[in-house]
Amino acid sequence: xxxxxxxxxxxxxPVVDRNPPFTKTVANFNTLDYLRLSTITGVSVTVGYLSGxxxxxxxxxxxxxxxxGLMGGFMYAYQNSAGRLMGFFPNDAEVARYKK
Numbered sequence: 001x002x003x004x005x006x007x008x009x010x011x012x013x014p015v016v017d018r019n020p021p022f023t024k025t026v027a028n029f030n031t032l033d034y035l036r037l038s039t040i041t042g043v044s045v046t047v048g049y050l051s052g053x054x055x056x057x058x059x060x061x062x063x064x065x066x067x068x069g070l071m072g073g074f075m076y077a078y079q080n081s082a083g084r085l086m087g088f089f090p091n092d093a094e095v096a097r098y099k100k
Contacts, residue, residue: 012088013087014087017086030093033081036077037076044072048068049061
């Protein structure tokens with residue numbers, strides 16, 4: 001029995017790297033990835049601040065919300081970057097950059 005999930009999923013776009021390392025994936029972040037990361041972080045800071053008004057813990061609530069948003073935004077950007085390198089998302093810029 002084949003338990004490798006990647007064996008059944010075929011990329012729709014050209015593959016740049018089947019198993020990109022962490023450093024290559026982070027280096028591959030584009031402007032939209034950074035924009036998404038900062039937007040998710042900013043919204044989470046705001047939600048944390050607003051949710052801490054009533055119990056009067058605005059500061060700690062804002063910091064906690066910001067950290068959660070930062071981690072979530074980073075994971076979302078990482079997923080998109082890795083998906084482009086592995087050929088699961090449109091990757092014309094990556095193919096042009098890494099094609100030698």
